[in-house]
Amino acid sequence: MNKLPNLFYIALASVMFMSANAQELSSIYDYTEVNLNSVDTVPDYASKAEKIKITGTIYKNDGVTPAEGVILYVYQTNEKGNFKMKRDDQGKRYVKHSAWVKTDKDGKYTIYTFMPGKYYHTKELKQIQRVVKEPGKKEYALNPFFFDDDPLIADLTLSCRSKVAQSMLRLNEKDGMLVAEEDIRLNSNTTVTTIALGQ
Known part of the structure; x- marks a missing residue:
């Protein structure tokens, strides 16, 4: 069997994308922060066949204390594996299939989205990119949500599977949608991990 390309190619590409467009993405963040709450829905959710609800608690670095006022930004490809870009009324570019949530006093968040496709023309795992911003700190990327x-996944090495499992959504069908409960533990030193298959 041929080796797959780097598992996190899309994650790295996305980080590069964000770096190249950091000013625009930050402007969108600044513009929308006042409207954020603990629940958000990715555009086109209602029309998609594989609906997903991701819910959980964001904890501080101690893994025990709920983190209030933390912003979680997610973005993803559409079901065909393409990042759809849009412009807002101010002409700023952004990924259409994205959502922002801000945790409540109990650290809770909920995102309604749909199953993304694997990144166009690659053999990468399906994934949802994540960026987090703690109050008073600079935003940073987390490893993507996987499924x-x-x-x-069967083609990954055991080492890769172990790393993917750290942010893997375990989906259960409920009320006509796929539901995943995923808690997040904050760590200001968190960075996106690069995994080369076969290592």
Whole structure:
């Protein structure tokens, strides 16, 4: 079997994308922060067949204390694996299929989205990119959300599977949608990990 390309190619590409467009993305963040709450919905959610609800608690670095006022930004490809870009009324570019949530006093968040496609023309795992911003700190990327039913997981090495499992969504069907409960532990030193298959 051929080796897959770097598992986190899309994650790295996304980080590069964000770096190249940091000013625009930050402006969108500044513009929308006042309207944020603990629940948000990715555009086109209602029309998608594989609806997903991701919910959980964001904890401080101690893993015990709920983190209030933390902003979680997610963005993803559409079901065909393409990042759809849009412009807002001020002409700023952004990824269409994205959402912002801000944790409540109990650290809770909920995102309604849909199953993304694997990144166009690659053999990467399906994933949802994540950026987090703690109050008073600079935003930073987390490893993407992955999916426990992704058929490409079988091609990963045990080491890669272990790292993917750290942010893997375990989906259960409920009320006509896929539901995943995923808590997040904050760490200001967190960075996106690069994994080369076969290592």
